[in-house]
Amino acid sequence: MELALYHPQYGYYVRPVENPAQERIGWSGDFYTSSDVHPILGRALAKQAQQLDAYLGHPDPFTVVEMGPGKGLLARDFLTACRNAPANLSERLRYILIERSASMRALQHHHLAPWIGRAGHVAWLDRLEDLPPASVTGLFFSNELVDAFPVHRLAVINGRPQEIYVDAHDNGFTEIHRPLSDDLAAYLREGNISLPDGYRTEINLTALQWMKQVAQAMARGLVMTIDYGHTAEDLYGPERKNGTFLCYYSQTTSEDAYERVGEQDMTAHVDFTALARTGQQAGLDVTGFTNQMSFLIGLGAEQFLESLEPESAEFYAAIHLLRPEGMGRTFKVLVQHKGMDKPELDGLKFKPFFGSILNTSGASSVNRHTPADASRTTLHDSQVCHG
Ligand SMILES: C[S@@+](CC[C@H](N)C(=O)[O-])C[C@H]1O[C@@H](n2cnc3c(N)ncnc32)[C@H](O)[C@@H]1O
Numbered sequence: 001m002e003l004a005l006y007h008p009q010y011g012y013y014v015r016p017v018e019n020p021a022q023e024r025i026g027w028s029g030d031f032y033t034s035s036d037v038h039p040i041l042g043r044a045l046a047k048q049a050q051q052l053d054a055y056l057g058h059p060d061p062f063t064v065v066e067m068g069p070g071k072g073l074l075a076r077d078f079l080t081a082c083r084n085a086p087a088n089l090s091e092r093l094r095y096i097l098i099e100r101s102a103s104m105r106a107l108q109h110h111h112l113a114p115w116i117g118r119a120g121h122v123a124w125l126d127r128l129e130d131l132p133p134a135s136v137t138g139l140f141f142s143n144e145l146v147d148a149f150p151v152h153r154l155a156v157i158n159g160r161p162q163e164i165y166v167d168a169h170d171n172g173f174t175e176i177h178r179p180l181s182d183d184l185a186a187y188l189r190e191g192n193i194s195l196p197d198g199y200r201t202e203i204n205l206t207a208l209q210w211m212k213q214v215a216q217a218m219a220r221g222l223v224m225t226i227d228y229g230h231t232a233e234d235l236y237g238p239e240r241k242n243g244t245f246l247c248y249y250s251q252t253t254s255e256d257a258y259e260r261v262g263e264q265d266m267t268a269h270v271d272f273t274a275l276a277r278t279g280q281q282a283g284l285d286v287t288g289f290t291n292q293m294s295f296l297i298g299l300g301a302e303q304f305l306e307s308l309e310p311e312s313a314e315f316y317a318a319i320h321l322l323r324p325e326g327m328g329r330t331f332k333v334l335v336q337h338k339g340m341d342k343p344e345l346d347g348l349k350f351k352p353f354f355g356s357i358l359n360t361s362g363a364s365s366v367n368r369h370t371p372a373d374a375s376r377t378t379l380h381d382s383q384v385c386h387g
Helices: 002-004 041-055 072-083 087-093 100-111 183-191 206-216 272-282 292-298 299-308 313-318
Strands: 064-066 093-098 124-127 138-143 152-157 160-169 172-179 200-203 218-230 246-249 252-255 266-267 285-291 331-338
Touching: 002 266, 041 064, 041 072, 041 087, 041 138, 041 218, 041 292, 041 299, 064 072, 072 093, 072 100, 087 093, 138 206, 160 183, 183 200, 183 206, 206 218, 206 272, 218 272, 272 285, 272 331, 285 292, 292 299, 292 331, 299 313
Parallel strands: 064 093, 064 138, 093 124, 138 218
Antiparallel strands: 152 160, 152 200, 160 172, 218 331, 246 252, 246 266, 285 331
């Protein structure tokens, strides 16, 4: 998955796109994301950043780091929405984009042209490691980054979890089963996750490493991680006995990782419990956990919708991000804070979950498996978003 997505020459996200009609993300691409649909998410993030700015006492600079910005549309919407923000935020704003792919960076430059060259405003880094420790006072956020990290695949055979390795040869690829590495075994142990025979799933170890690095980079402020995913209890529960690994090509989904290698996207849903637990161990406290619908409504989506013509195309586009049977509920928002008291955030005003649903202590076992497991539902929409 690492090579298929990020090989320096042939990787899906890295290889250059010669003409825009071949774009990866967007209506004519393989899948679309929130910012292809409507600017409402970028605006909501900007509003949440303004509230955070007040909590932090209007620091100069107020740093926003966006990691994995794709085409840069969310950054464009965020920066546009900050133009007339209170307390001269746009003057103090330093927006850093972290993107490992040069061809994605080129797209970001294109969409952010109006902001480039203005002193201190927009800057790029290739790697998270390039962000000095404790250098961020402000907001670190990502949308659909963690699902794009390479995952390890597991299968439970004769009651024992095995890792699935891939052997490449002239005729293609073969899967080989091997005992779990220490890190994968520790992941299952720490999360108190036990899986029944025949179960297949994924584990994202890169996400844990990433969370630790993000915690290190933060001085004061918030980390907001938006992605499709679940609590560990749901991700490793009976409804997902075949895992959540999925490939995206030309607005269709497939479970076959070995076709169109380098030409299709690959993703897996995010374990938010593991992110919250790792963050906590590294100094990030959980501020709250919600879904995209509640996040957007908390930040004024309803009032915004009321200002639109009810039958207009824009109205339907904005509604699309809120739909409880679609992006509104599949996408989750994990908010963590560091170097500040727990803030009361508008984005977390509405709580779709009860109590400490993330259960970061792993106290109760993630084991709800019964013989009546339902298999995973698949997407049938003609245009597909991730998730
Ligand atoms: C699915 S796209 C998300 C795009 C965008 N955030 C959006 O909402 O449209 C994933 C992005 O993360 C980038 N990415 C993946 N791993 C990364 C890493 N380790 N460092 C920086 N960028 C990364 C990819 O190149 C791509 O731009």
